[in-house]
Amino acid sequence: LGNPLSPSVFLVRSQDAMACLIRNFYPKEIHVSLASSGPLISAQTHTLGPMANGNYNAIQIGRVGENHTVTCTVKHIGKEMNMTSQVLRDKTLELPLARNNLPLCRTSWV
Numbered sequence: 001l002g003n004p005l006s007p008s009v010f011l012v013r014s015q016d017a018m019a020c021l022i023r024n025f026y027p028k029e030i031h032v033s034l035a036s037s038g039p040l041i042s043a044q045t046h047t048l049g050p051m052a053n054g055n056y057n058a059i060q061i062g063r064v065g066e067n068h069t070v071t072c073t074v075k076h077i078g079k080e081m082n083m084t085s086q087v088l089r090d091k092t093l094e095l096p097l098a099r100n101n102l103p104l105c106r107t108s109w110v
Contacts, residue, residue: 020072
């Protein structure tokens with residue numbers, strides 16, 4: 001079996017749609033949750049893998065109100081990480097852009 005590997009987490013948001021991308025982790029057991037400052041309209045988690053290298057990827061997608069703060073919480077091998085997307089004064093917090101020009105926030109486990 002492979003050695004435990006903590007994932008990298010990306011939070012992508014466009015208006016009311018958002019995705020929490022969890023990449024390159026092992027073992028497969030992971031808990032992903034979304035929280036919103038307003039109603040969470042929907043959320044679904046999908047785990048993909050194992051990949052060719054034996055590691056896993058996952059994605060949680062959801063819909064929230066356009067002006068609500070959203071937090072993605074990832075728990076894996078006893079560690080927890082929170083990623084937050086905030087809207088300030090009717091503008092999404094300026095973040096680096098992904099290829100499709102959606103705001104992208106990235107962090108890795110410490």
